[in-house]
Amino acid sequence: MFQAQQKIIANQYPAWKYLLLIVITVIGLTYAMPNLFGDDPAVQVSPAKSVEFNADTQLQVENVLQQAGLKVKSSVFEGGKFLIRFNDTEDQLKAKSLLKEALGRQAVVALNLAPATPGFLQGISAEPMYLGLDLRGGVHFLMDVDMEAAVAKAYLRYVDEIKGSLRAEKVRYISVEVENEALEIQFKDLETLQAGLVSLNQEYANRFTITSDETTSAPKAILKLSQTTIAETQKYALQQNITTLRNRINELGVAEPVIQQQGDRRIVVQLPGVQDTARAKEILGATATLEFRLVEENGDPYRAEKTGYAPNGSIIYKFRDGRPILLKRRIIVSGENVINAQSGIDPQQGSAMVNVTLDGAGGRKMLATTKENVGNRMAVVYIENRVETVEENGVKVKKRITNKDVINAAVIRGQFANRFQITGLDSPQEAQDLALLLRAGALAAPMEIVEERTVGPSLGQDNINQGFMSVVVGFLLVLVIMAWRYKVFGMVANVALLLNLVIIVAVLSMLQATLTLPGIAGIVLTVGMAVDANVLIxxxxxxxxxxxxxxxxxxxxxxxxxxxxxxxNITTLLAAVVLFSFGTGPIKGFAITLSIGIITSMFTAILGTRAIINLLYGNKRVEKISI
Known part of the structure; x- marks a missing residue:
């Protein structure tokens, strides 16, 4: 009893608790400090794939900027890329245009906002928080994935596979076609149909619902994708499109993009700092890919175009100038086999071209084809799919538009495998775009931009100013009320509240979290909630x-x-965790700042204020306290 009474009267912390508080305060101040220095308008120059920058590139960049008379704040060549800072956005925009023109195909030149953090803070990896789209400015897209096209594409993928499977089982079929959202396989007679059904059920019963139709002259098996397979196909299309969009955005050189799934078929894309929205829209929405096919030399393409009938095993295509050409149905390789593509200039003709590198499977197919077809022509088909919303009879309907153009039909002069060139492109810009799309991969299904919003840099700055003002006003009101209501103890709580705010900013900076307006709302709410503990105490x-x-x-x-x-606080923290788990985008940002604020407020409101109160009143004979 005597020992307990002594402990109560002492009200003192051991030295390690004071030391812990001092260490956390110093770390918090250090890692929150970078947010005070702002950003510099900058140009980021990264090498294109398979390109390496060297001393000559560095000299070229310096010469371009000097000749233009642009004032460079600083230029750093690190990690194989340049980061060039300027004093104003006017010089930044000029530099981007000049460097893009000078470096062209060798580099990805992007606008950026580089933190103006001093070197001594960068040396300990102290960096400011990233700012989201609503604070930094940029462009927001909501994209709808055409799931019907994804399912139709899945049916087409199975055509060749089923043909090969039936041939392996020595089951003769007449045709395998996609009809009425199903695969229809025609057989010569009922006996062959039964043999085909046995083979198909063994191989595809887990992916298709298989039925038969014996009433037609040529009996047929009808295969419809099961609901489970359709759901898997649609899920894959969505995930593949998200991956492809990430690759394309990386090629554009956008810093800290946000790419998130929304619902079952939509994708949210936010590109902070992007100013060329038309270019971003064009690259993100494009579903361009390539097909390589042999030319059918024995038919007359003009006669086929006139009659509408192509010789067996061939299809009618057209060059961009409208000339018809007959191509064989079998695809040698497609854009899915491309692992790298670089635009360039054909030294012989002086026209734009793309250097293509295929994967192992594509290289083997190309080698086998060119080995047997030296002297014949091979065509490159450029395919672009897009979805457009048009109004018909006052009703908005979606239409799928597919353009298939033959951009090149050249004679195979010799054997080649995984490396070759595509010529016949209209411009260097088209070559750059095609190379970018091929590198990033094809979309699994076409997409339509159903919502587009642009946030200007000035509006983003307004949001920052308003958000900062809301934090300041809320903070000051809490300070005044606490000082008035609880006197000295209230002032102690205010010191803890200030420390709490510093630690929140420091933690967000250390995590390199992206701060958005909802995140600022979470901080404002935390400022109000942080003093609850002290009020109770x-x-x-x-x-x-x-x-x-x-x-x-x-x-x-x-x-x-x-x-x-x-x-x-635990119940509020659980609610924040649920928000983070099931929410998207802005809700996650709010949940993150709220969660961090709850944890830090527990520390500062209990340990922090107790330490100061102990220093003021602990182990002393006190007759009166100001509370």
Whole structure:
């Protein structure tokens, strides 16, 4: 009893607790500090794939900027890329245009905002928070994936596979076609149909619903994708499109993009800092890919175009100038086999071209084809799919538009495998775009941009100013009310509240989190909630002072209020975790700042204020306290 009474009267922390508080305060101030220095308008120059920058490139960049008379704040060549800072956005925009023209195909030149953090802070990896689209400016797209096209494409993928499977089982079929959202396989007679059904059920019963139609002259098996397979196909299309969009955005050189799934068929894309929205829209929405096919030399393409009938095993295509050409149905390789593509200039003709590198499977197919067809022609078909919303009879309907143009039909002069060139492109810009799309991969299904919003840099700055003002106003109001209501104890709570705000910013900076307007709302809410713990403690101290000594009241106030404070904060933290788990985009940002704020406020409101109160009143004979 005597020992307990002594502990209550002492109200002192051991030295390690004070040391812990000092260390956390210093770390918090250090890692929050970079957010005070702002950003510099900058140009980021990254090498294109298979390109390496060297001293000559560095000299070329310096010469371009010097000749233009642009004032460079600093230029750093690190990690194989350049980061060039300027004093204003006018010089930044000029530099981007000049460097893009000078470096062309060798580099990806992108606008950026580079943190103006001093070197001593960068040396300890102290960086500011990233700013989201609503604070930095940029472009927001909501994209709808055409799931019907994804399913139709899945049916087409199975055509060749089923043909090969039936041939392997020595089952003769007449045709395998996609009709009425199903695969229809025609057989010569009922006996062959039965043999085909046995083979198909063994191989595809888990992916298709298989039925038969024996009423037609040529009996047929009908294969419809099961609901499970359709769901898997649609899920794959969505995930593949997200991956492809990430690759394309990386090629554009956008820093800190946001690419998220929304619902079952939509994707949200946010590109902070992007100013060329037309270019971004064109690259993101394009579904361009290539097919390589042999030319059918034995038919007359003009006659086929006139009659509408192509010789067996061939299809009618057209060059971009409208000339018809007959191509064989079998695809040698497609854009899915391309692992790298670089635009360039054909030294012989002086026209734009793309250097293509195929994967192993594509290289083997190309080698086998060119080995047997030296002297014949091979065509490159450029395919572009897009979805457009048009109005018909007052109703908005979606239409799928597919353009298939033959951009080149050249004679195979010799054997080649995984490396070759595509010529016949209209311009260097088209070659660059085609190379970018091939490198990033094809979309699994066409997409339509159903919503587009642009946030200008000035509006983003307005949001920053308003968000900052809301934090300041909320903070000051809490300071005034706490100082008025609880006197010295209220001022102690205010010091803890300031430390809490510093630690929140520091943690967000250390995590390199992206701050958005909802995130600022979470910080404002945390500022208001952070003093709840101190209000509970201070009111408890007032109650205890009626029946016990001041030292005992201080001790009891902190000890007895702790359980209530912990319960209240844990329930709020659980709600924030649920918001983060099931929310998207802005909701996640709000949940992150709220969660961090709850944890840091527990630390500062209990440990922080207790440490200061102990320093002021601990181990002293106090007759009166200001609370």
């Amino acid at each position: 201070f009111e408890r101290i007032r109650e205890e002072m009626k029946n016990s000594s001041i030292q005992s009241a201080i001790y009891a106030g902190y000890e007895k209020a702790f359980v209530t404070i912990a319960d209240a």
